[in-house]
């Protein structure tokens with residue numbers, strides 16, 4: 001049984017107690033300790049900068065051409081923090097409770113409480129870095145409320161909160177690069193993890209411009225490589241987002257936790273054709289003022305503005321009167337899918353619902369709405385050519401966030417000692433459903449406030465180790481492994497590009513391991529994915545050579561996705577209950593609400609790699625609720 | 637729709653490069669420009685040729701990774717729009733579209749349409765930050781900042797670092813990029829303390845990277861996807877002169 005090593009004692013004291021007793025590294029010794037950080041999003045930039053400031057020798061890697069483009073940049077809506085500036089009854093405990101409940105009681109109490117506890121500090125740090133959060137006229141910070149909670153605890157910088165937070169972290173990182181404590185390796189993709197005597201000791205990376213493979217050794221390795229929602233092909237993630245770094249670590253022994261839990265975001269722009277490469281997110285903050293509806297009549301042909309009020313079905317307000325349009329994401333997405341599947345979908349492909357601002361514009365005036373959401377309305381018009389001040393937006397659900405990821409303990413360390421996972425790459429704090437604006441927070445606090453302590457606790461014992469020798473046999477073997485893998489991809493010389501397989505995989509997953517799942521569907525999906533993987537290794541075509549080659553990059557990622565996709569299905573199949581974003585059709589109430597089974601499934605699944613074609617091995621980390629009582633998650 | 641593309645092809649930094657012509661027969665006007673390039677690449681792949689390398693990632697106008705010259709304009713014909721947010725409905729049936737990389741001495745071409753923009757990172761590393769270590773920050777509301785000041789700082793901070801400003805400038809100047817960061821910081825009380833050292837080192841680094849001087853043509857503002865104003869350049873010059881005068 002897996003042990004998360006959560007400190008004993010009252011909830012409020014766990015983290016301070018941990019910090020007070022964790023081992024420290026003498027400043028004079030820090031320079032001798034090397035740390036590799038893969039990823040430069042909020043989690044990666046913040047840990048690399050923080051460790052650099054403390055005096056460690058850090059190497060930072062990302063696949064984009066500069067750290068500032070990590071996908072954290074795309075977060076729009078905001079970041080949660082418990083400051084109670086609105087005097088509306090917020091507290092660390094309430095934030096903890098909202099998060100635990102939002103995650104459908106499938107997260108660890110200790111971790112979630114710590115995240116809420118550290119949240120206030122993040123706002124202080126960001127403001128000091130110059131992040132221009134929205135303010136009130138008196139000059140003090142403003143908040144908005146965000147999907148699934150009843151207090152206003154979301155800080156925002158217009159609709160570009162992620163960009164501004166990331167620039168703060170990026171600038172802190174670049175300051176360390178300038179100071180020489182951090183060495184930057186942009187356009188370097190991690191290919192393998194090097195494990196020596198059971199400990200993470202380095203990585204093999206591919207220089208994406210020259211194609212050369214490089215060995216980098218370190219006393220600890222951090223993976224902060226973000227989410228793998230791009231596995232669905234159509235998603236709100238960036239084209240380069242991938243699961244490769246964590247997957248290769250998984251194949252070296254790190255367990256994957258809850259891999260099937262994917263958040264499908266309710267407010268993205270619908271797919272308009274086969275050529276489509278991504279689904280653009282419309283910030284959830286729009287649900288503060290927009291009302292969601294579909295026509296009451298099937299096969300409606302009238303334009304939305306022609307449909308009278310009484311012929312509209314505001315289905316979220318109808319089904320969940322207490323939370324209405326602000327219901328949590330899993331609920332809102334499923335309710336949309338229910339209407340679309342029942343034949344009430346709108347738009348040319350009948351795959352969308354309306355998000356309507358007419359009432360808000362009437363009540364508050366167009367100017368006020370423009371001030372709040374101007375950039376989002378502009379973006380909507382750019383993409384669709386439609387003016388949403390005059391007619392409702394069309395939205396639909398899209399794969400968005402991976403609640404699953406590498407299993408980590410309280411110290412954010414994986415099952416491989418010395419390998420840490422931060423941010424969206426770990427499975428951490430969101431349980432079976434993430435609340436809006438909690439993941440910028442999680443990525444940031446992991447990097448700024450948690451890992452600097454827990455990593456020091458690990459590194460304190462590494463001082464005696466001395467420099468890591470990259471001539472060690474394990475480095476040579478890992479490099480050889482990568483070389484063979486790339487050769488194999490290049491050698492197939494079939495007739496289909498990597499995108500073809502990626503799109504096919506995405507369809508299988510959306511269909512059978514997406515918003516709703518069933519035993520038959522998942523079993524079929526595993527078969528189909530295995531067949532697709534076989535065909536990939538026979539029919540893939542990678543044109544070009546070993547140097548700069550986007551097709552080769554994509555092929556490597558898709559090869560990993562094909563294995564990870566199968567694991568997601570195994571995980572969803574094993575979890576014979578509904579919880580949060582994981583909806584098994586076999587387990588629902590007559591009204592179609594998810595039915596959890598705490599008796600049998602109050603645990604985190606952690607999977608061990610057993611080899612291609614082999615069934616992965618399940619380990620369980622039981623969840624204990626000492627401070628809250630799991631209840632039925634009702635938003636009615 | 638049917639379109640004719642003239643695309644810059646260049647194997648690597650050493651290769652002199654050349655324009656190649658391709659014809660696409662079946663383009664949906666609702667496709668994004670990059671999806672049109674995906675379609676071209678699928679066609680090239682089927683023919684067994686090397687697809688066109690181009691930069692992109694978020695495809696929603698915020699990461700700043702995409703960026704090409706389209707018919708001589710950075711990011712194409714629409715104002716304040718990144719390449720990834722441009723759609724084929726902005727072009728005519730049978731139109732010829734010329735596609736080239738962002739060119740500048742400080743942005744060497746790596747392959748086809750991909751250029752090296754790491755010079756921007758070095759400009760930021762030279763001083764584009766507020767020196768605050770993790771853990772040093774005071775309570776956030778202890779520094780009230782008026783809403784208009786914060787919004788003005790935001791306008792500058794919104795830069796996505798795509799490099800369009802450099803690509804359209806006849807001198808390949810990075811003045812808009814650099815000044816946006818200087819403005820962002822100097823408009824906030826937190827950023828004022830380091831104002832002088834920051835502006836001097838960033839301007840020096842910008843020159844060292846081989847970016848040209850600003851001659852006030854304002855072409856940069858016109859092509860900037862984030863509508864960053866040239867007034868920031870004026871502020872940078874003012875701050876720079878002030879710093880030089882006050883230099884100890």
Ligand SMILES: Cc1cc2nc3c(=O)[nH]c(=O)nc-3n(C[C@H](O)[C@H](O)[C@H](O)COP(=O)(O)OP(=O)(O)OC[C@H]3O[C@@H](n4cnc5c(N)ncnc54)[C@H](O)[C@@H]3O)c2cc1C
Nearest residue numbers: 039040041042043063072077078190226423424437439440
């Ligand atoms: C469109 C969108 C909107 C969102 N809006 C919000 C919001 O309003 N509020 C909120 O709280 N959350 C939001 N989220 C979620 C949140 O943005 C992410 O969960 C969070 O930013 C993840 O940060 P990260 O540091 O873990 O990863 P990322 O920012 O994704 O960074 C990943 C890093 O890893 C690197 N990397 C990945 N693979 C490799 C590899 N193999 N080798 C080398 N480097 C690699 C990348 O280069 C990158 O630097 C949103 C997400 C999306 C997609």
Ligand code: FES
Nearest residue numbers: 693695700702720
């Ligand atoms: S791809 Fe990110 S801005 Fe265009």
